[in-house]
Amino acid sequence: MKGPSRRVLHVLKYYRPSFTGEGVFLERCSAVMQELAGTVEHDLLVTHTPRPAAPEEAGFCSTLRRVIYLNAAPVSTVRHHARLALWFLRNIRRYDAVHFRTHADWYFVTYLLTRLAGRRLVLSATLDDSLPVLIGHYRPGLRRLAAAGFRLFHAYVGISPRLHEQSRSVAAEPERCHLIPCGVTVPRAAPRTRERVRRSLGAGPNDPVLLFVGGLCARKDPLFLIEAMPEVLARHPGARLVLVGPPLEPDYVRGLERAVAAAGIGEAVVFAGEQLDPHPWFEAADLLVFASRLEGFGTVVPEAMAHGLPVVARRLAGVNESFVLEGETGFLFEDRAGYLGAVLRLAGDASLRRQLGAAGKALCARQFGMRQVAARYLGIYGLAEPGEASPEGPESGLGCTASITDSRFHALADTIGTGPQDAPVLLTMVDAEEAFDWSRPFSRDATDVSSMRSQHLAHRVFSRHGVVPVYLADYPVAAQDAGRAPLRELLQDGLCDLGAQLHPWVTPPFTESVGEANSFARNLPAMVELEKARRLTGALEDAFGIAPRIYRTGRFGVGPRTADVLKQLGYVADSSVNPCWPTAAQRHDPSVWINPPGPYWVDRERTLMEIPVSAALVGRLAPQGDRLAPYLFRPGADRLRLAGAAARLGLLERIRLSPEGMTVEEAKRLTRAMLAQGHRVFALTYHSPSLEPGNTPYVRTAAQRDHFLAWLDEYYAFFREELGGRNTTWREVRFGAGAAAAPALAAAS
CATH class of the missing domain: 3.20.20.370 (Glycoside hydrolase/deacetylase)
Structure with a gap:
């Protein structure tokens, strides 16, 4: 029988229907944390995304007990922070730990309230928000005060070596800093998923399918992939480039569509849109291509590796060099020539794809298993009871996208x-x-x-x-x-x-x-x-x-x-x-x-x-x-x-x-x-x-x-x-x- 409930409050600025990689990771990680420690419940407070007008517009997760939107519509900065502080005054007693997955309170009021209530306080760095970067956003005269405010946190999490080392460089107690990459889960694929999805793309058994997963925006740079596609098609006429992700920047997406039309490659480039379940697309692909110019971690890359795909990704120093191993699990590129060399080599060699894919899958199991990641978070929250939260054992593969009672x-x-x-x-x-x-x-x-x-x-x-x-x-x-x-x-x-x-x-x-x-x-x-x-x-x-x-x-x-x-x-x-x-x-x-x-x-x-x-x-x-x-x-x-x-x-x-x-x-x-x-x-x-x-x-x-x-x-x-x-x-x-x-x-x- 389950014991008394313990609760964690997660705080995000942006959540669905706005696309957020950290939000997706939270959903998946909360599912595994719930499996490891069934008495720990998880709530999410969304501070900046307005409450969706229709419930079906939000993404719900069966292991997030509640998703609370702070505002129904955009409000002024003063009103926003007043509501945030008032919400914490009313509700902080309900929680044992609070995890700010983004720096959401620039005035530190809720951080102070959490500490005064005796609750555990955790801060994550997920993109370009390590401690020195955050402190640098304040006016010079306030930076010392901001640094003192950040010392309210019991723990700092960096999801990549770069973010981790940056936070350690200014943390008063570096042992409070934890390097915890985003974990990866891979559900079991339904029979014949690969054949079904490839058929919908019009791809033959030997036609290479290149997959991109991420928001369609300038930072992710899918335009780079489209502009290189004619040279891929010259060697492999049946190749497909599949772009899976929501249109985050409408003007940019229209530019992508114009580039496809101008190159006359409409049949070869597929805009698949946002997918609630992207896993079938990984099953159908032959390699992942990723040209993003800025990532805190870039979860989609190890996620593709966990599916057994070789990857071709833009080199991001201190982010992806530790798992995209040159010629072992994939290739890193810095320019168009490097990208095309890697893609054409993999597209024409199925044996090499299998070899690199197998190595990547094994590496992900060692480094990015979600059980390991979830267990570490429960430990940081101080909520792992003896016998709970063991990282050992097989992953369930359970999703968190359905509920009979909710x-x-x-x-x-x-x-x-x-x-x-x-x-x-x-x-x-x-x-x-x-x-x-x-x-x-x-x-x-x-x-x-x-x-x-x-x-x-x-x-x-x-x-x-x-x-x-x-x-x-x-x-x-x-x-x-x-x-x-x-x-x-x-x-x-x-x-x-x-x-x-x-x-x-x-x-x-x-x-x-x-x-x-x-x-x-x-x-x-x-x-x-x-x-x-x-x-x-x-x-x-x-x-x-x-x-x-x-x-x-x-x-x-x-x-x-x-x-x-x-x-x-x-x-x-x-x-x-x-x-x-x-x-x-x-x-x-x-x-x-x-x-x-x-x-x-x-x-x-x-x-x-x-x-x-x-x-x-x-x-x-x-x-x-x-x-x-x-x-x-x-x-x-x-x-x-x-x-x-x-x-x-x-x-x-x-x-x-x-x-x-x-x-x-x-x-x-x-x-x-x-x-x-x-x-x-x-x-x-x-x-x-x-x-x-x-x-x-x-x-x-x-x-x-x-x-x-x-x-x-x-x-x-x-x-x-x-x-x-x-x-x-x-x-x-x-x-x-x-x-x-x-x-x-x-x-x-």
Whole structure:
């Protein structure tokens, strides 16, 4: 179980939608810091970029708990610094450490407030902002005072040897200075990424693809690369120059476009724009070309090396000479002749590209692994507990670009049944799992899945109504013949589909203690959640020969990194949101008492869809339910019987669309209420052990099982006959009308 939270405040001048390399690095580094020290939370304060008018214009990161924009619009310097100081006065007590990633307070007020509050204070130099440079920006008469102000910091970070040595030269205590390069992460590429992207570029298998990644501006100098391109094409007519990055300086970009047109090389130069995920472009390229004239570090160069690409970069003294090793990992140039010599040599020699790429990849693993970098930052913040933040071990490769629980990432999905004139649709989900005594502590020995043999009883009802359920199977079902054999028969006959459900306490690896807290995936370290989900996915593939693509966290224990885990493992849908049934710690969060209006995307790329379980607050007081429910349905409230009284009076009740614990009349009342609120996609769910008496509190006798099956029969008839609805599958909700009900089961299974 996670311990008490500790918090770091990161401060940046510029953040998305304005492009900022330090902001991108912060996002990626915070993800790994969260994996190394799960109790450390990270917030970001943006001081100069105005708050975006539309939330989707900002870049959100699932491991930045909050992104706070100081100003909604540009303000005067005096007002800006007054707001900054006031914000710190109100909020500094929330944080254990404050990391100014840029010198954002020229009057040192917030730095002083941080020290007076007893918080750790860190300053980074990332471009041309080492201590002597910053001090030199002040008037001569103020420089001694500025130097004293900078001594408020506990630590100074330089991301390149040049910046590090410059700060050490004036620091009163040079041991406070730390050289920490930007770390690099490389997620796993989807199959055939290289072929897909190169096809979109019109590049053949042997055509060299030159890649530039960075903001399109004069400092980065992509014009140099364009002007040299005709000579590259003279030797390699099929070559492509791909420019990935946002247009930071519109007039400069128009100049680039004119240069391309004047040279007649429009087919060979591709303006790819800003990419939320640039990694596929690295996969498609043959070499990185980088002509930037000023960099603090130039992260894109080692990032390309980590992808196994040789690099050709402009020599920047004290910045890139330590990792762009001449003829070993790439080439450094100082003029056009040097650039062309290196590019033409690499473009014509695939063997040399592979050799240099392999050497660069190995160097990056040694020097720029994000685990090493993240561990060093946690140490500087003073927040690495014993046993935490070890730089050893494999990198997870988890992204930080999606969240099932954070509404900043969400967009309603335009899918079947969501239009106001559409007939409602109903999908059925069965938690296929082991039986265990719900009243007793969790045990790894409770793995009885014999109830899977009784699932055919529900299929008698399903067949009458055209229901094709999805079985969300957990590890004991996949690992034992008593579980997988009955499910395999249903799959072979096309009567159901397969998904995954994670019960952490019975899913290896078994590294965590067993208990109530760790039964929720959200309380597990991200690396543990990832590995358990990976093992579960592999077990299901081995057992059934098909890859599950819809997921559920057992006990609806969805966590802040669950979406990142699912994206890495190739899932395209999740059903872990269970409105109105929060844990005690969550019940005062208003969002947990509101059913989302329909399926929604949880990532900007719209690759992962959340399909919530249907549940809601119903009654005359439902509009005020988010304020009343935390008290009415709190633990122990049953003794006062207030919830029962409120339900009988038609004031407020919470209902879940399930035959477990709900009467069929309650389910009908829920459905009518949700339909009136605009819901069109409904998800019914129950547990597979309920099909055998004695396994769950809902079915203790054969008569109760008969009632359970009759409940299903009556509800399906109600949904079709009274509401004019129809049954559907999760695949149709996710992919649209005409989607296959389920993939064919492998013959070898």
